[in-house]
Amino acid sequence: MSQKEKRKYQVGRFWLDREESSSKWYIYWYDERKRKTRRKTTSTTDHERAKDAIDEHYYASRGPVRAQAYEADIRKILANYWLEHGRGIPAAPVINTTITSFTKFIDQEEDAGRIAGLTMLSDITPRFIRRFITWRLSHTTKVRKDKAGNITRILVIKKKSSPNTVQTYIKYIRAAINWAYKNGDILYCPHIPGISKYELNGPRTAFISIQMMADALTYARDKKMDYLFKFILGCIGTIARPEAVLDIHVGHQMDWSQDFLNLNPPGRRLTSKRRPVIAVPDLLKAWLREENGHFIQLQGKPVKSIKKGWRTMREELDWPKLIVSKTIRHSIAKTLRTNSDFKKKYDLIIDPWELSGHMGHQAPGSLGITEGYAQYIPDGGSTVIKGLNAYFKELEEIVAFNLHPSCTQVPQRVPEDVQIKGH
Known part of the structure; x- marks a missing residue:
């Protein structure tokens, strides 16, 4: 029997046929991905009704907009x-x-x-x-x-x-x-709905207080985990995302003539998650001067991920699971902006535009036009740097040791959970 004789009725790539063991009509088609013929029942023995079923199936499979x-x-x-x-x-x-x-x-x-x-x-x-x-x-x-x-x-x-x-x-x-x-491959873009703003996670509520930050630094020092200690210091001093801190290569990114740090490594393409050039607070500068290669490293190799080490510390310090490494960035920004007691103690008035520029945030709406003319330029005397210097000073009053690298550096323990680039 020829294929034409076998296919009693065909629409597009679908055709009707019956199995020897059943009197019902089935819709058949060839599945290119599976490389086999597939079928779907019409649930009827009547040929005319089966033809209606395959017509409906064909048009349903093609959707509302149908040009080749x-x-x-x-x-x-x-x-x-x-x-x-x-x-x-x-x-x-x-x-x-x-x-x-x-x-x-x-x-x-x-x-x-x-x-x-x-x-x-x-x-x-x-x-x-x-x-x-x-x-x-x-x-x-x-x-x-x-x-x-x-x-x-x-x-x-x-x-x-x-x-x-x-x-x-x-x-x-x-x-x-x-x-x-x-690129001209298709002639239209279908509507791709997302998740409504009401379903998305609300404002970030996880927060690391100054006392908790001191506890984290003490933990890393006591455990002889220098890479974790420097990571926390780097996140505080730059208010940057964890990925940007892990990427820091001092020799490639630090401009010592101006004490500016470019958070975007050479050759890395800029994205919407902007990594600005920033000024650096005094304590972090002292730590950066100790290393000309990657700032966060272990056994001479840059650390790729901090997640497992962070989770271990979080569990031992009994912190909520909502607190992740990126919470440092949010907590520093929140402290500089809203902690009135801290700001009164150090006589601080943090400029919101300077904080926004330091964090790489783009101004919304009409402010974006202004930003096009008045781009953010790092300033070692900015209110943000004054605030970060005060934050480190506050930490030094809480911890039982000096945060300066000449007093703090300890031999590193090789943990089982840390990931190192190149391994």
Whole structure:
């Protein structure tokens, strides 16, 4: 029997047929990803009703906007975005995780029969994205690789994720589709809904007091964990994000002629998470003068991640789990801005524009235009630097040792949980 004789009725890539063991009609199609023929029952033995069912299935699979130019493979869109752009920017690890997670969800949707054949751009509807958001809030993916570094398996694990994390994934899904549109690969961008501001995490409530910061420095010193001690000092003195502090290479980023520190390493592309050039408080300058290479290192190699060491310290100090390494940045900014007792003690008035510029924040609305003319320039005599000098002075009154490097440095213990670049 020829294929034409076998296919009693066909619409697009779908056709009707029956199994020998059943009198009901089935919708068949060839799945290019699985490389096999798949089927879906029409739940009827009547041929005319079956034809209506396959028509409905065909039009449902194509969605509301249907021109051939719109039928782009979403996997190819994601792959092109990664190869042409994503892998070359600082956010590459997050983009890679986003693509892996979204692709795995697409696989599951196809396997469940909610998408017929390969998932196309027209299948990426608001309903589809909302299903992804719901799934990602309660699941994550884990990649298995062989010795050569090739992916062998992607596992789905039940694990809650914060709404802000999932919102970041949506951001890069949008970016991939916009990239395809700007490069002429597609003719339209579908609406990609995100998580509403009411569902996102509210204002950051985790806070590290000056006493807690002193406890953290004492812990790192007592445990002979110099890398953690210097990391905390670096986060306080720069009010920078943890990644920026871990990246600091003194010889490449410190301008000793002006005592300015460029938080963006040479060759690193600037992103929306701006890393400004900043002035440095006195105590941190003393520590930076002790090292010409990477500021945070262990056994001569830069430390890649502080997360495990931080969690261990947090547990031993009995801190809430909401307190992460980035909380240092938020806590210093909050102390300088709102701690009236601290500011009265040291006669401080912190200029909000100087604090914003030091932290790399971009002015919103009409202030952004002003910022284009009056860019932030670091100043060693700024109110922020005066505030940081006072903060370190307050810490020295609390801890039982001198914070200066000549008095504080101790031999380092090699912990099991620290990650080192190159290992």
